[in-house]
Structure formats: C-alpha cells, structure tokens
Amino acid sequence: MFHYDRGLFLTAPGVAVDIPRRQPCGFISHAHRDHMGRHEFALATPETLQLYRYIFPGRRPAQEMPYGKTIEWNGARLTAHPAGHCLGSAMLLAEIDGTRLLYTGDYKLGPSATCECAELPNADILIMECTFGNPRRPRVPREAAIDQLLDRVRATLQRGATPVIYAYPLGKSQEVTRILTSNGFGVVQNRKAYAISEIYKACGVELGHIERLDARRLPGHAVILPPQKHVSSTPLAKRKVETFAVTGWAAFPEAESRLGVDHAIPLSDHADYDELLSTVHRVQPEEVYCTHGPKSFAKELTAAGFRAAPLTAQRQLWLV
Numbered sequence: 001m002f003h004y005d006r007g008l009f010l011t012a013p014g015v016a017v018d019i020p021r022r023q024p025c026g027f028i029s030h031a032h033r034d035h036m037g038r039h040e041f042a043l044a045t046p047e048t049l050q051l052y053r054y055i056f057p058g059r060r061p062a063q064e065m066p067y068g069k070t071i072e073w074n075g076a077r078l079t080a081h082p083a084g085h086c087l088g089s090a091m092l093l094a095e096i097d098g099t100r101l102l103y104t105g106d107y108k109l110g111p112s113a114t115c116e117c118a119e120l121p122n123a124d125i126l127i128m129e130c131t132f133g134n135p136r137r138p139r140v141p142r143e144a145a146i147d148q149l150l151d152r153v154r155a156t157l158q159r160g161a162t163p164v165i166y167a168y169p170l171g172k173s174q175e176v177t178r179i180l181t182s183n184g185f186g187v188v189q190n191r192k193a194y195a196i197s198e199i200y201k202a203c204g205v206e207l208g209h210i211e212r213l214d215a216r217r218l219p220g221h222a223v224i225l226p227p228q229k230h231v232s233s234t235p236l237a238k239r240k241v242e243t244f245a246v247t248g249w250a251a252f253p254e255a256e257s258r259l260g261v262d263h264a265i266p267l268s269d270h271a272d273y274d275e276l277l278s279t280v281h282r283v284q285p286e287e288v289y290c291t292h293g294p295k296s297f298a299k300e301l302t303a304a305g306f307r308a309a310p311l312t313a314q315r316q317l318w319l320v
C-alpha cells in the first residue's frame with residue numbers, strides 16, 4: 001500500500017508524497033519548501049501548482065487536482081481535500097484495492113482568513129502530521145490570539161514604533177496581512193511575501209490593500225518580514241521597531257525570550273492537540289501513523305484504543 005524511504009511512497013500507483021527531492025511523480029500537499037521537490041511530474045491543486053512554478057521556475061509538467069475531484073492514477077483513485085494550512089493546501093485521499101488511505105500533510109481545523117477550511121473524509125489508514133501533539137502546550141483560542149495581535153500592533157504604533165512581524169512568506173504572511181487589513185491597519189510586505197500575495201489575489205483570495213516594502217511607506221504601517229531577515233538590512237534600519245513572531249510555538253511560556261522578539265503571538269496554521277485528537281475520532285481509521293511532533297502522541301492514541309505508531313522523525317520548520 002505504502003512504504004517509507006526517507007519519505008512516504010504510495011507503492012502501487014508510484015507516487016512519492018511530499019518528498020523534497022526530485023521524483024518521477026510527486027504529490028505536493030502544499031508549497032512550503034520542505035514538502036516540494038523539482039519533480040519530473042507533479043500532482044497538486046491548481047493553487048499549489050501556481051506557487052510551485054513561482055518557487056521553482058521553468059517547465060514543470062503536472063496534473064491539476066482541484067479539491068474534491070477524483071483522478072485515476074495507475075489503478076488508484078486520488079482525491080485532494082482542503083487542509084486549511086495555506087493557499088492550495090491539500091490532504092490526499094488514496095483509494096487502492098478497496099483500502100482508503102488519508103494523508104493529511106500540514107493541516108489545521110477551524111477557520112482561516114485566507115484559505116479553505118479542512119475537510120476530513122473517513123479512511124482506513126490515517127497518516128497525520130502531529131507537530132503540536134503535546135498535551136502540555138497551552139491551548140490559545142484563535143480569537144484570543146487575533147485580539148492579542150491587533151492590540152499589540154495598535155499599541156506599538158501608538159508608541160511611535162513600527163511593528164515588524166516575522167512570518168513565513170507563504171501562508172502566515174497572508175493570514176496576518178488579511179487580519180490586519182480587515183481591521184483597518186496598513187500593511188507593507190517584503191518582496192517575497194508580496195509576490196506570493198499577488199498569487200493569492202490571482203486565485204481570488206481577498207487580502208486588502210498591501211504595499212511593497214519601501215522607506216517612504218513605513219510610517220503608520222505594520223511590516224511583514226521573513227523570519228531570518230534582520231531589520232538592519234532593510235529600510236527599517238534607522239527606525240524604532242518592535243518585533244513580533246506569529247507562531248504556534250508562542251503558546252509556550254517565555255516565548256518572547258526563546259524566540260528573541262518583543263511580542264510572541266500564538267496564531268498557528270497547524271492543528272493543536274485537541275484538533276489532532278478530534279481528527280482521529282472523525283476519520284475513524286483502523287491504523288494511524290504519526291509524522292512530525294513528539295513520539296509520545298502515538299502512544300497516547302494507542303492508550304485511547306487506536307492502533308497507532310510514529311511513521312518517522314522528520315525535520316519541521318521552526319516557525320509554523
């Protein structure tokens with residue numbers, strides 16, 4: 001049905017899943033770099049393919065998989081379902097010889113300002129991303145995290161400083177931007193996030209008015225930068241700034257000092273612990289395989305009566 005070789009493979013249909021190395025045929029759940037290779041042939045949603053071809057320019061042969069539209073592939077039936085993680089993000093339902101396998105990829109349940117809500121079909125085998133499979137991570141409701149972001153951005157501007165928000169250029173940048181613009185804040189984005197925001201808009205996602213990073217546009221605006229970018233190499237170098245990290249890891253205590261920022265906002269695009277448990281109860285699988293996150297999560301599922309095991313340890317981005 002499937003095998004693991006430094007990544008997940010659907011054996012019979014010959015599809016590599018989210019492998020960041022070139023493959024003859026690779027399914028791409030979403031366009032974060034740790035899930036994509038320059039494949040000879042790619043399977044992905046139309047939105048993810050637009051992002052894939054922006055990030056890896058050149059001829060990129062591919063088959064579009066719009067949400068909910070099943071394709072036949074080497075004897076398997078493959079369907080993409082929304083994953084709620086970023087534009088185009090998809091879970092993959094593979095039906096092979098009467099067995100249904102659901103691979104979640106990175107996902108989140110509940111609302112998003114910039115992408116479709118996740119859908120969870122039933123499956124016999126569930127391969128799930130468990131980044132926040134730690135019950136000790138404090139749960140912060142999305143509304144509370146959004147209020148915290150808005151309050152702190154407002155207070156920073158009132159202090160005469162520029163809010164500098166570190167966010168991954170695909171997904172978190174657009175989510176934070178939409179939350180800010182729909183609450184009356186002006187937003188300036190760095191080049192990469194701006195280019196990806198143009199793709200969001202071309203795909204019909206409303207983001208509000210955004211400007212590109214430029215010294216003349218800074219007063220009164222919040223600025224979005226990628227996590228590794230230091231303000232000294234930007235037009236912000238001589239301005240008074242307060243820095244923000246917007247990440248699920250901010251739910252843990254002392255997040256500001258650990259993340260090295262003035263404000264840590266626990267807004268995540270990954271499922272929290274309760275959502276992970278809810279996923280298993282809703283999908284009703286006979287077997288669960290866990291990727292990412294703590295190995296203890298599979299043990300907790302086993303204790304709850306599910307047949308569960310970690311698939312492997314993999315590296316996950318620190319800012320998710």
Ligand SMILES: [Zn+2]
Nearest residue numbers: 030032085106
């Ligand atoms: Zn991701």
